Amino acid sequence: xxxxxxxxxxxxxxxxxxxxxxxxxxxxxxxxxxxxxxxxxxxxxxxxxxxxxxxxxxxxxxxxxxxxxxxxxxxxxxxxxxxxxxxxxxxxxxxxxxxxxxxxxxxxxxxxxxxxxxxxxxxxxxxxxxxxxxxxxxxxxxxxxxxxxxxxxxxxxxxxxxxxxxxxxxxxxxxxxxxxxxxxxxxxxxxxxxxxxxxxxxxxxxxxxxxxxxxxxxxxxxxxxxxxxxxxxxxxxxxxxxxxxxxxxxxxxxxxxxxxxxxxxxxxxxxxxxxxxxxxxxxxxxxxxxxxxxxxxxxxxxxxxxxxxxxxxxxxxxxxxxxxxxxxxxxxxxxxxxxxxxxxxxxxxxxxxxxxxxxxxxxxxxxxxxxxxxxxxxxxxxxxxxxxxxxxxxxxxxxxxxxxxxxxxxxxxxxxxxxxxxxxxxxxxxxxxxxxxxx
Numbered sequence: 260x261x262x263x264x265x266x267x268x269x270x271x272x273x274x275x276x277x278x279x280x281x282x283x284x285x286x287x288x289x290x291x292x293x294x295x296x297x298x299x300x301x302x303x304x305x306x307x308x309x310x311x312x313x314x315x316x317x318x319x320x321x322x323x324x325x326x327x328x329x330x331x332x333x334x335x336x337x338x339x340x341x342x343x344x345x346x347x348x349x350x351x352x353x354x355x356x357x358x359x360x361x362x363x364x365x366x367x368x369x370x371x372x373x374x375x376x377x378x379x380x381x382x383x384x385x386x387x388x389x390x391x392x393x394x395x396x397x398x399x400x401x402x403x404x405x406x407x408x409x410x411x412x413x414x415x416x417x418x419x420x421x422x423x424x425x426x427x428x429x430x431x432x433x434x435x436x437x438x439x440x441x442x443x444x445x446x447x448x449x450x451x452x453x454x455x456x457x458x459x460x461x462x463x464x465x466x467x468x469x470x471x472x473x474x475x476x477x478x479x480x481x482x483x484x485x486x487x488x489x490x491x492x493x494x495x496x497x498x499x500x501x502x503x504x505x506x507x508x509x510x511x512x513x514x515x516x517x518x519x520x521x522x523x524x525x526x527x528x529x530x531x532x533x534x535x536x537x538x539x540x541x542x543x544x545x546x547x548x549x550x551x552x553x554x555x556x557x558x559x560x561x562x563x564x565x566x567x568x569x570x571x572x573x574x575x576x577x578x579x580x581x582x583x584x585x586x587x588x589x590x591x592x593x594x595x596x597x598x599x600x601x602x603x604x605x606x607x608x609x610x611x612x613x614x615x616x617x618x619x620x621x622x623x624x625x626x627x628x629x630x631x632x633x634x635x636x637x638x639x640x641x642x643x644x645x646x647x648x649x650x651x652x653x654x655x656x657x658x659x660x661x662x663x664x665x666x667x668x669x670x671x672x673x674x675x676x677x678x679x680x681x682x683x684x685x686x687x688x689x690x691x692x693x694x695x696x697x698x
Contacts, residue, residue, distance in 0.1 A: 262373035266366035611695035
């Protein structure tokens with residue numbers, strides 16, 4: 260560890276102590292911090308204003324005013340916040356007069372070549388936080404002021420601990436002479452080995468079938484009805500668990516299975532009670548069923564009970580759409596009629612496609628005064644065949660005439676076939692009807 264001599268007060272530090280002797284609250288001396296550094300300094304401490312090469316600041320952990328002109332300030336630190344290790348060679352105590360006073364270097368000490376090394380902290384691999392690699396270091400700063408104005412400040416060596424001190428302490432065989440450092444077995448006893456090398460044997464009774472007291476402990480199995488505070492053996496616990504499970508089915512013999520069966524509802528009883536409370540009263544339900552049954556019987560016995568409903572149903576244009584397919588409106592159907600000459604085309608209603616229409620045609624009766632056919636009997640044979648056919652919407656209409664003997668035909672004139680067979684077609688006119696239906 261570093262070997263620091265007693266602190267030396269700076270000129271500013273002595274002035275601050277002198278001011279504190281006034282007894283006024285605004286003049287009281289307040290120790291604020293300790294600064295550790297690695298600077299080398301051999302000049303006059305009285306003129307120093309700060310630690311020459313500061314590396315770590317330590318706050319006050321505890322302050323005690325003994326009431327006899329002495330006070331003890333306790334500082335505790337580790338290296339958790341230290342990124343880079345340093346040679347601990349210098350130390351400075353800072354203070355101020357009153358709460359609003361300016362902070363100043365009160366006293367200073369430098370270990371010179373008798374320094375120690377404070378290594379850096381590290382990063383915890385799990386938490387990723389910085390952590391200390393040395394135990395907490397503690398030292399006490401003792402300040403004494405005399406009535407004559409003399410001042411003394413020292414580091415209490417009993418309160419200062421660093422890693423080197425702990426290692427030296429643990430290496431001392433007598434350091435833990437009366438402390439337990441090991442525990443072994445010795446026959447039927449446990450042997451406690453102390454730090455000074457002496458042994459203490461403790462006899463531990465156990466069952467006759469025990470072969471190694473290190474890995475087994477035994478006790479008498481109590482009756483299942485025993486409710487005392489005696490140690491419970493494995494057999495006692497197994498019996499208690501078996502009695503608890505009893506004859507429960509395999510799927511309901513653990514607490515987890517029971518919880519799952521109850522829907523993991525911690526308020527299962529309340530939930531069930533609430534649901535039961537929301538159920539209808541059986542008497543009320545039976546009464547309502549009887550009331551509805553009576554009203555239904557009376558309603559059905561009335562021969563006029565459903566007249567209004569049936570009339571409204573039948574008046575609904577969509578009422579029978581399922582039974583009879585699509586219901587057509589009057590505007591969905593159009594019928595046109597007229598005349599069409601031989602070779603003409605039956606027209607379609609306006610706004611209708613041919614695929615939406617059906618049509619037919621028939622021979623129009625001729626005016627006997629307009630068409631004249633003279634049929635002479637005797638040595639001549641004449642045939643007449645009225646024709647009206649459709650090719651799509653194209654109409655062929657007229658009269659097919661055939662006869663034996665020579666002759667001739669003139670429109671609105673005589674038909675003379677002569678002495679041989681002859682054929683002629685007389686064009687006519689047809690009536691037509693075309694029906695269009697929008698679907």
